[in-house]
Amino acid sequence: QVRLVESGGGLVQAGGSLRLSCAASGRLFSTYAMGWFRQAPGKEREFVVAISWSGGSTMYADSVKGRFTISRSNAKDMVYLQMNSLKPEDTAVYYCAAASVAGNMPGAENYDYWGQGTQVTVSS
Numbered sequence: 839q840v841r842l843v844e845s846g847g848g849l850v851q852a853g854g855s856l857r858l859s860c861a862a863s864g865r866l867f868s869t870y871a872m873g874w875f876r877q878a879p880g881k882e883r884e885f886v887v888a889i890s891w892s893g894g895s896t897m898y899a900d901s902v903k904g905r906f907t908i909s910r911s912n913a914k915d916m917v918y919l920q921m922n923s924l925k926p927e928d929t930a931v932y933y934c935a936a937a938s939v940a941g942n943m944p945g946a947e948n949y950d951y952w953g954q955g956t957q958v959t960v961s962s
Contacts, residue, residue, distance in 0.1 A: 839864050839865070839951075840862055840863070840864035840865075840867060840870065840936045840950070840951040841862065841863045841864055841951070842860055842861070842862055842934045842935070842936060842951055842952065842953035843860070843861045843863075843953055843954070844858060844859070844860050844932065844933065844934045844953045844954065844955060844956040845858070845859050845860075845861070845956060846858040846859045846956060847931075847932060847956030847957045847958045847959075848957075848958070848959070849959045849960075849961065850924055850958075850959070850960055850961070851960070851961050852924060852925055852926055852960055852961065852962050853923060853924065854924050854960070855920070855921060855922045855923075855924065856921045856924065856958060857918060857919070857920050857921070858874070858918065858919040858921065858932055858934075858956060858958070859916060859917070859918055859919075860872070860874075860916065860917040860918070860919075860934030860953060861915065861916055862915040862916070862917070862936065863915065867912065867915045867936075868891060868912035869891050869938070870891060870936040870937060870938055870950075871888060871889065871890050871891055871936070871937040871939075871940035871943065872888065872889050872908075872910060872917045872934065872935065872936055872937070873885065873886070873887065873888035873889075873934075873935045873936075873937065873943060873949060874886040874887050874888075874908065874917075874919050874932060874933065874934060874935070875932070875933045875935060875946060876928075876930035876931065876932045876933065876958075877930055877931050877933070877955075878927075878929060878930040878931075881930075883933070883946055884899070885899050885943075885944035885945075885946070886898075886899050886902055886906065886919070886932070887899065887902060887906055887908045887919065888908070888937075888943035888944070889908045889909070889910055889917065890940055891912075891940065893909065893910050893912075896908055897943050897944065899944070901927075902921075902928075905921065905922050905923045905924075906919060906920065906921050906922070907919070907920040907922075908920075917934060919932070921958070924958075924960045925960060926960045926961065926962045927960075928958060928960050929958060929959050929960050930957075930958060931955040931956065931957050931958075932955060932956050932957075932958050933952055933953055933954075933955045934952070934953040935949035935951065935952045935953070936949060936950060936951040936952075937949045937950060938950050
């Protein structure tokens, strides 16, 4: 069992930055691949980025490449999402998720545990 708690969301102007954090509790966090998803009002949840258990492999959605960076600290049971050059279309609730098997990482169905989400609002 893994419990995930996101933090770091807020209101920021376009072009600004935010750093989201995801704190994990439970056993064997370091064995889980981790991902960030987001869901805007009236839209389906979409994949943002994923990172392998070791941190050696990452995968980004095209819409955030070059602007967002995922990282993790297995020593601290933490995952981070650094978001730069934010755009109004990045406005959404951002969710952290954990996958015991690193299969189809962009697929939400691949993830076993989810956090409650943190709101990110980017004003124009």
